[in-house]
Amino acid sequence: MILPIAPYLYLHGFASSPRSAKAQYFADRFQALGISLTIPDLNQGDFYHLTLSRQIHQVEDLLPTHPPITLMGSSFGGLTAAWLGERNPQIDRLILLAPAFQFLAHWEPKLGAAQMQQWQSEQSLVTYHYGEAKPMAIDYGFVTDLAQYDEAEIQRPVPTLILHGEQDEVIPVQASRAFAAHRPWVKLIELPSDHSLANVQSDLWQAIQDFCRLR
Template sequence: MISFFYLHGWASSPKSSKALFFKERFQELGLTLHTPDLNEPDFYHLTLTRQLQQVGKLLPNRPCTVIGSSLGGLASLWLAQRYPQIQRLILLAPALDFPTQCQRIIGTENLQKWQADGEMPIFHYSWEREMSLSYEFVADCLRYPDKQLQRVLPTLILHGQQDETIPIQASRDFIQGRAWIQLIELESDHSLMNQLDTIWQIIQAFCQLKDSENPATI
């Protein structure tokens, strides 16, 4: 029996439209999609390290497939480095080269102010308000260079060609030299919300969830 996990993005939650969509689709197949809340126990002290520790404690000692969105995609990659029971990855607009993306999005001056102040208000999309986040979040991410992500396992990246948050070039660059990763480019933005039905079809094929007598192909 394979266990399935969905890891939401930065300043999102398991109650996001995307997380709920996939959870419902898995339920329709009689499967459980685990969707841990990566904001716990609080948003202020959020770090990638804390997320990896949190999810690592939840992983069973049997094969797992992890679906990760944005920062959850980056976390999924690092979890797969550490936990051999993760045997398949599906990454939705993963936050690759995150320190660079963070600096581009926030701006150099704001990033310096964040470091000087020790915290900065971040708009949390699920809670629909600004929440303070410690600069340790950024400092911690710097300890996770993408070049160390070298575990060979079936990996699928789905990325929107109009993504302005994490440009698709980040995924194009990442797959270079990593022949085990397949990149599917979609007509979408970072949310991928207009492609959820298509993505679900792709997930079913990649995870072999469809009727074995009528195998689907990507």
């Protein structure tokens, strides 16, 4: 089903869902301003075959052809949003929450070489899916697809706000610092939080309102 498009879209993170705490918090905040926030389900009922390419194509099918469009994304949804901003000129503003830059470089060491080799051999890895609150399998195609993307190629000067926790244990804030360092159109705000950003939701919302001139 194609969702009705609002000028604001939110992309949830890896192994998450439109029901996540951040997604619902922002939906409520935008609704209070009379603005609809479209939150597609990036799992598509088939988490096993999820890839960055699939997420990009799914959202591109939802995008209207004319600007302005503000795209928000959390973690892996933030990485997806960054690539969508590169490829789609009708997107004129990006808000990235702890974006998953250098995702494989951070994830592979945590899994370890043995588990990565097992994943490649068996073509399946069981990981915890927070949106479904249970372990779920994902295909090794997730890795091979993601390895094709070089973040150095993200160069379209889309006004971008990055909000990242200084104590992020999943994607270190250094990943966002490196991304912003040579892109003057990117504003990075570091916050006293971890990857969830759960304790700074009001700060996130204040920064987003300022960036989007919503007040």
